[in-house]
Amino acid sequence: MMQLEIGQELASKTFTINRKLLVAYANASGDQNPIHQDETFAKSVGLPDVIAHGMLTMALAGKYLSDIAGSQNLVEFSAKFIKPVVVPADVDVSLVISGKVTEIANGTAKIELLAICNEIKVLGVAKGLIKL
């Protein structure tokens, strides 16, 4: 694992979210809620368009942490879903994740994450605790 120190800014990583990925995530996770696949249904319940599963955004943020620490070293992970990631048909939406080391104690490091989509913060107080 890379050497981490308090205050360190971790390089951002960009993930692509599109309709195809939403279908793949629905099948992998079992979450077949139509707001994540069916535009007509999504609009009928007042959404602007199909939106990504909040848990897909969080899974990608988890991948960001796995790349830093290894999946086996993540011990806590939390996030609030503050804004939907809107995914229009035939569009690749970019999700940019970055992180900052905010605490190092007792053999663990806390990493606070920023998740940005179209210049909008989509996860709130997103953070992971990793074993060093």
Place this chain on the structure above:
Amino acid sequence: MLNPDLVGRTFTSADSVTVTKEAIQIFAEVIGENNFEVAPPTFAISITLEKSQALLQDSGLDWTRVVHGEQRFELKRPIVAGDVFKCSSTIESARNVAGNEIVSVRSDLNSGSELVVSTWSTLVVRA
């Protein structure tokens, strides 16, 4: 609306879920992970979501109006292929804020007597 008498009660699923290598790989590939030896950090949700959804629907909650507000995981160790889990879900709180019902549910994945992962989901039922 959720039956308030059910807050604080724990429901353990009768059936067990066996984690397969295929399930880990399919989940991992979606997020671009090529390590299939352990499950990705949020993999537990693919087990706990269905169980907590069933519990909440049985408890009177209208799932079609549910929005995911917040999610937390505590991982005692990574999930691996071959794990056999029982899922225990507890409705920790249910409150009404400006007409919206906010429900917090904890789901634990236990392998025998070993607690492997705890998940907390905060769900908002839109008015």
